[in-house]
Amino acid sequence: MKCYICAKEGKDTDAVAVCIVCGMGVCMDHAIREDVDLWEGGYPFPAEEMRKVLPRILCPECSSALRGD
């Protein structure tokens, strides 16, 4: 699989990952690794942030959407 973003720019780069949200193949330069906070509990118990985080690989567009930019 090739990097979709590089392909749009006319470059031919191998993808090293797939965006977990949109499925886009991304190369090392365009892959973004995000750690998503995990919460446990909630009504009728207090919700508490867990020590573990959920690692996610995203394309720049989905990463931007996740952060609300």
Added chain:
Amino acid sequence: MAGFKNLPRRCLAEFIGTFFLVFIGAGAAVITLMIEKGAVHPNSFNMGIGVLGGLGDWLAIGLAFGLAISAVIYALGNISGAHINPAVTLALWAVKKFPGADVIPYIVSQLAGASFASLLFAGVVGMGAVTVGGLGATAPFPGVGYIQAVVAEAVGTFLLMLAIMGVAVDKRATPGFAGLVIGLTVAGIITTLGNITGASINPARTFGPYLGDLILGGSNLWIYFPIYVVGPVAGAVLAAFAYMYMAGD
């Protein structure tokens, strides 16, 4: 069981949540009594609420409670768990879902929030809230005995706790519906139990108006307070154990 963090913040959430429960919910009962003051009571079973609207009066009061509870659950449920009811806190502790060390601080916060709500409501509405509305204090209605009132409160709280266990505590529950379902459950319980015991199903909800009435010179109803402790706590604890048994936990 493992404890939760930030007890002071959680206690503040319980204080605020119970404040709104009493200010909005018990406040609706006060306003209904003030609106219907002077109306001719059709029979001795009617003490004011229901003179003009029948059971619709109790439905309106029930919805005021229920919608306030829904708002509190959605707003504060992730912070403290939004028990806003000592019977719920004790029942969750009884089935080992809530740490024992947090029980007393939670109950103290709930009682304080309810009391502050009653006093502030009197401050906002005026002394009519005390002399006419009794700050929404609960008491058994004519013809309802002490034990009958305890049983009625236990039955109502049993249903409330059963709903909490099924829609919130059980991990199989569909997320997101707890606040709505529990608010509507409380509204339904109040519609039927309202003209029997006042439908407290919550010791804090009765404690606040009782203390407010005592401080501000209203009726002294403390002789009835055990009804609103024994009934709700027994009903909630029984429901929690019954659900755990039925669910196979």
